Amino acid sequence: MKVEFEIFIDNFFHGKIFIGEYADNSASAIITSANFTDSGLRINNEWGILIKDAIEIDKIKNGIIDKIKFKCFNEHKIDECLAKIMETPIPVIEKNPIKLNLSLLFEERENYLGIKTNATFWLKPIGVSNDLIPLSAKFDEVDSNLHFSKLKPNGVKEGDVLICYAVGHLNILSIYRVNSELRNTGNENDRWPHYFVGENLTPNYGREWASQNVTVTNQKNYFLENNLLNITPSGINSFGSLMRGADKLKLTNEFGNYLLNKILKIDAELEKV
Numbered sequence: 391m392k393v394e395f396e397i398f399i400d401n402f403f404h405g406k407i408f409i410g411e412y413a414d415n416s417a418s419a420i421i422t423s424a425n426f427t428d429s430g431l432r433i434n435n436e437w438g439i440l441i442k443d444a445i446e447i448d449k450i451k452n453g454i455i456d457k458i459k460f461k462c463f464n465e466h467k468i469d470e471c472l473a474k475i476m477e478t479p480i481p482v483i484e485k486n487p488i489k490l491n492l493s494l495l496f497e498e499r500e501n502y503l504g505i506k507t508n509a510t511f512w513l514k515p516i517g518v519s520n521d522l523i524p525l526s527a528k529f530d531e532v533d534s535n536l537h538f539s540k541l542k543p544n545g546v547k548e549g550d551v552l553i554c555y556a557v558g559h560l561n562i563l564s565i566y567r568v569n570s571e572l573r574n575t576g577n578e579n580d581r582w583p584h585y586f587v588g589e590n591l592t593p594n595y596g597r598e599w600a601s602q603n604v605t606v607t608n609q610k611n612y613f614l615e616n617n618l619l620n621i622t623p624s625g626i627n628s629f630g631s632l633m634r635g636a637d638k639l640k641l642t643n644e645f646g647n648y649l650l651n652k653i654l655k656i657d658a659e660l661e662k663v
Contacts, residue, residue: 397463398455409451417444459502503591503654505567506549511646513606513639514552515632522558529554529564529596533589535573536566537582539637543572546638552588553606553641553649560605564596565653582637592653594660602656613648621645 408426409419422438424430441447478490514536517523536552546552550568555561566588575583590596606629610621620642621627632639641649 395464398458399460399463407450407454409447415444416442417447418442419447419450456504457502503567505551505650508549509567510545510547510550511641511643511650512546512550512552513629513632513641514554515557515637516554516563517557519557523556523563525600527563527600529590529599530593531590531596532593533569533587534566535585536568536588538584538586539582540580540584541637542584543586543638545640546572546586548586551591551646551650552586552638553646553653555606560607561599561602562604562606562609562649562653563599564590565592565650566590591650592657595653595657598660604653604656609649609652610645613645617644619644 405421406423406425407419407421409417411417419441420438421441422431422436424434424436424438430436474490536554538546546568548568548571552566552568554563554566556563568586569589570587573585573587575585577583595602610627610629613619613621614627622645623640623642629639
């Protein structure tokens with residue numbers, strides 16, 4: 391029997407699921423705390439559940455794979471790693487350690503976050519001028535309710551990207567993808583009754599934002615100094631409407647992608663710490 395395999399590397403994924411797919415399109419999966427070892431599956435005190443619903447298993451698998459940053463690590467890639475190791479034998483003299491970098495074999499998937507081509511980038515303030523976001527606050531939860539004023543946030547749709555910053559000190563707090571339709575708290579006395587559920591794309595950064603000194607102002611200035619591009623579709627390269635109390639500002643794709651890539655880079659570096 392030939393067994394084909396693919397290894398996906400995701401430093402954010404904590405749980406374990408072992409999936410077996412068969413030629414007749416049936417499937418089984420073990421969702422468990424155990425490692426895939428004899429001790430883990432047979433001896434240790436672990437928990438787990440076996441499911442055989444092929445449709446649900448497929449949903450779980452696709453949900454995980456869609457969020458993985460790197461391309462799969464298959465038999466071919468393992469052979470490349472082994473060849474690289476064989477080309478770099480251990481030196482006889484210990485004072486000359488080998489220089490072996492296998493990280494170049496790990497290829498990032500293009501647009502691994504799955505940002506839609508029609509996604510709009512928005513700048514969104516959080517907090518109020520008389521109650522600023524404290525520097526100790528963390529924005530590292532997987533999902534958050536992102537609230538808007540009593541005026542419906544027209545134009546914002548599922549799949550859009552919200553770059554959230556703090557009112558007052560203007561630090562970028564984290565970046566979210568709109569992951570739901572528009573919802574309402576149902577309380578007519580709420581100042582911010584409309585909200586979307588946002589998927590946090592940069593939780594590591596959101597945990598350490600206060601030490602990064604990345605503000606919407608210094609990033610706007612840098613972008614305009616180094617590009618012949620606008621930050622808003624209207625060509626008005628300022629945050630005037632936000633300073634006057636607006637709860638969102640539409641950005642150009644160029645500026646939005648610039649901010650997203652910058653924060654993602656910091657997020658990836660913080661992941662290694």
